[in-house]
Amino acid sequence: MDVRAQVSMVFHLDKCIGCHTCSIACKNIWTDRKGAEYMWWNNVETKPGTGFPTAWEDQEKYKGGWEKNGDKLEVRAVGKVRGAMTVFHNPNLPTIDDYYEPFTYSYQDLFDAKEGADQPIARPISMITGKEMEIEAGPNWDDDLGGSPVYAVNDPNLAHVSPEERSALFEVQKLVFFYLPRICNHCVNPTCVAACPSGALYKRGEDGIVLLSQERCRAWRFCVTACPYKKVYFNWGTGKSEKCILCYPRLETGQAPACFHSCVGRIRYFGIVLYDAEKIEETLAADEKDLVTAQRRMILDPKDPEVIAAAKRAGITDDVIASAQKSPVYKWVVEWGLALPLHAEHRTLPMLFYVPPLLPVMAANGEQGYDTTIAGGSGDEKGPRDTTVGFLGAIDKYRLPLQYMASLFGAGNEGVVRYALRKQLAVRTYRRAVTVGDVSLDDATRLLAEADTTVEEAEAIYYLTSIAPADDRFVIPPMHREQAIEMLDEPLAAKGFAGMGFRKKPERGS
Amino acid sequence: MRPALLWILPPLLLSAPLSAQAPTSAAAPAAPSTVPAATTATAAAPAAPPQAQEQSPAEDLFARKCGSCHTVGKGVRVGPDLKDVAKRRSRAWLELFVKTPSALLDSDPDARNLLAEFKGVRMPDLGLSDAESRMLVDLVIRCSTEPCNLAGRFVAATTATPRDRAVGRELFLGLAPMKAGGAPCVSCHTVRGSKGLLGGGRLAKDLTNVFARLGDEGLDTALKSPAFPLMNKVYAVHPLEASEAFALRAFLYEANLGGEPARDDSWSVSLAGGIGSLAVLVGLNFAWGRRLRGVRQPLTRRRENGKEHLS
Numbered sequence: 001m002d003v004r005a006q007v008s009m010v011f012h013l014d015k016c017i018g019c020h021t022c023s024i025a026c027k028n029i030w031t032d033r034k035g036a037e038y039m040w041w042n043n044v045e046t047k048p049g050t051g052f053p054t055a056w057e058d059q060e061k062y063k064g065g066w067e068k069n070g071d072k073l074e075v076r077a078v079g080k081v082r083g084a085m086t087v088f089h090n091p092n093l094p095t096i097d098d099y100y101e102p103f104t105y106s107y108q109d110l111f112d113a114k115e116g117a118d119q120p121i122a123r124p125i126s127m128i129t130g131k132e133m134e135i136e137a138g139p140n141w142d143d144d145l146g147g148s149p150v151y152a153v154n155d156p157n158l159a160h161v162s163p164e165e166r167s168a169l170f171e172v173q174k175l176v177f178f179y180l181p182r183i184c185n186h187c188v189n190p191t192c193v194a195a196c197p198s199g200a201l202y203k204r205g206e207d208g209i210v211l212l213s214q215e216r217c218r219a220w221r222f223c224v225t226a227c228p229y230k231k232v233y234f235n236w237g238t239g240k241s242e243k244c245i246l247c248y249p250r251l252e253t254g255q256a257p258a259c260f261h262s263c264v265g266r267i268r269y270f271g272i273v274l275y276d277a278e279k280i281e282e283t284l285a286a287d288e289k290d291l292v293t294a295q296r297r298m299i300l301d302p303k304d305p306e307v308i309a310a311a312k313r314a315g316i317t318d319d320v321i322a323s324a325q326k327s328p329v330y331k332w333v334v335e336w337g338l339a340l341p342l343h344a345e346h347r348t349l350p351m352l353f354y355v356p357p358l359l360p361v362m363a364a365n366g367e368q369g370y371d372t373t374i375a376g377g378s379g380d381e382k383g384p385r386d387t388t389v390g391f392l393g394a395i396d397k398y399r400l401p402l403q404y405m406a407s408l409f410g411a412g413n414e415g416v417v418r419y420a421l422r423k424q425l426a427v428r429t430y431r432r433a434v435t436v437g438d439v440s441l442d443d444a445t446r447l448l449a450e451a452d453t454t455v456e457e458a459e460a461i462y463y464l465t466s467i468a469p470a471d472d473r474f475v476i477p478p479m480h481r482e483q484a485i486e487m488l489d490e491p492l493a494a495k496g497f498a499g500m501g502f503r504k505k506p507e508r509g510s
Numbered sequence: 511m512r513p514a515l516l517w518i519l520p521p522l523l524l525s526a527p528l529s530a531q532a533p534t535s536a537a538a539p540a541a542p543s544t545v546p547a548a549t550t551a552t553a554a555a556p557a558a559p560p561q562a563q564e565q566s567p568a569e570d571l572f573a574r575k576c577g578s579c580h581t582v583g584k585g586v587r588v589g590p591d592l593k594d595v596a597k598r599r600s601r602a603w604l605e606l607f608v609k610t611p612s613a614l615l616d617s618d619p620d621a622r623n624l625l626a627e628f629k630g631v632r633m634p635d636l637g638l639s640d641a642e643s644r645m646l647v648d649l650v651i652r653c654s655t656e657p658c659n660l661a662g663r664f665v666a667a668t669t670a671t672p673r674d675r676a677v678g679r680e681l682f683l684g685l686a687p688m689k690a691g692g693a694p695c696v697s698c699h700t701v702r703g704s705k706g707l708l709g710g711g712r713l714a715k716d717l718t719n720v721f722a723r724l725g726d727e728g729l730d731t732a733l734k735s736p737a738f739p740l741m742n743k744v745y746a747v748h749p750l751e752a753s754e755a756f757a758l759r760a761f762l763y764e765a766n767l768g769g770e771p772a773r774d775d776s777w778s779v780s781l782a783g784g785i786g787s788l789a790v791l792v793g794l795n796f797a798w799g800r801r802l803r804g805v806r807q808p809l810t811r812r813r814e815n816g817k818e819h820l821s
Contacts, residue, residue, distance in 0.1 A: 054806035061805060091801035098805045137806055150813045 002277040006208035013357040015267040018179035022259035035237020037102035041244040053094035056230040064228030065346025077225040157407040184244035185350030195226035228346040239508035256474040271327025323477035340409035426451035577731035670760030678761025692748035721766035
């Protein structure tokens, strides 16, 4: 057993209201700079939709992630022949139009315009050319299904959905969507690190945060191609790539990352998990359908005495182990099996997990349209609820097709998604029995058993979903930076300095 | 981004079919116009190759190390004639110069004058021991007064048969390997009319008229123990055999008869290279130029054209 510590995250999608506060917090702190205007290290996209950059999930175009070739894993983006053909002219990159041309407005015109018959207006100005421009796209252009005949219908995940369900998804007045906030997944097996020819990308040993050295980056941009989530961005001003740093300066001072801290819906959970590095190869070799469960098996129980002993042998300190034992992420992902990785099929072992959204609680009901009477639905139902046998089966007629959700969160395996949704529905029904009382507690308890859970677990899930204060949602491990830098630097060398900013400004050719 | 493609060019250039070298010898009249009188005299002599007497070790050393540039009493070649050199310089100076010319060429005024006189051609350090340099100075003093055999066993190129010349041609072009594994001459040299790859190498001199420049004996020494900086290193470990040197001389003798005076036509390679690169670039542009395509704009265009789905 080779125990490693890894900071890990859970986003509860049912709670996301799509307000983009996380994106703005991140933008204000990290990417409000020249050359970084178009970057959104954190972005929130509407699903179904093509996201940011446009159709980032289409790996036919972008060549991200790993490809299993027999027993071997190969980076789709590079290789001896592919690398030679693309090294000086890489066609597998998003163009600036696929992100969006960043813009501002000529606000000064509102004050300086000469007096005239019309009101002065602020015109859009490109932040790249500085000239007036026509806005054709934005970082969230398809928000709330905007422009869905162009964008949402081209969501690559719809490829797994039958044509009937596909057209049903876009029926006017019965549209359905949810929000998907995305940051860097800080994968255990990151393709961006594997693809970098300069060795600029690395995974921090003590906590697994994936970082990009601004001093070693040589602008090859293979990381941009290789990341299947398109979460590495190229800064045209400095000629270096950049990515989410999980606000490590905040983590090292005991604060949650800015996007977590600012989240209005309190959808985000943060904690450290322990995993067995010896199981990585076995996990990566798993069949696509088994990837999610294999990844869960890789994560170790931090309360197991054997694991604790092995962790100590690996140099993980007692306070980090204690932090892992309190980690909400371990509960969501392993104990409860509710949180799932996004697009696990790229075999990067992403360490950001999503609780799939149960809402909107509607089931397709044949000719008659949609049944909103299941578990807390806002329909105009009267009388007692029908929670008889087969109630949880409504998940299979779920408004968002299960194949679609499985394509996003299950690497094509509907089973793990169905399990998470059934359990959520059971917990919801149980809480309804407790607070509203129109479902009998006996029925609710039976449903809990059907969904492979218990009253205690349901209460715990309910607590972490709805009640938990910040300290329970963000269990930030002591980062022990002083120990980590001892290997490379004199820990007291920078005593008295702020520890922020560039040691050396990133510049082209340096 | 496009100019970066230039990186791909050098390997492509090598394989591009270029005919930089127009064969001229075929049409040239076989007139020995530039062959010196001494050589023409031997050319007229009967075929039997003269057998010289055996060499002493010192004579052999001179033939291998010095003979390609110097003679004793047979005139100036690449370097000065060494006859009576001991009367012009002190013995200590001579020994030091023979051992390490580089020590004197830059500092000593006499050596600097010599360097200017011989158009800046620097004598290379030959890596001789003290004993060897003493031996060579002794030899030069002796040979200034009495006859020596400094040329070794020598068979004149004029006695060669057409078959010898054909062998020489194959050796020159690398069609037949050198016995000791030396590189074929054509890697660095050109002989006009020999029709090698790209007309031959451009690193070193055009050898079409080398027979006239060095003479038969000088050429023989230059082949067996070259004093030229690069060739010296390359052939030190892969020396030519006497028979190979003979065949090459025979080939070069013929080339001299048939060749035109050397003319600088290296621009033709640059021109062909330039045109070739341009053609490759234009070709690449057609084949690869439109690989980077956006995603979003095609989606909107497809919508405008009435096709909604990706598939």
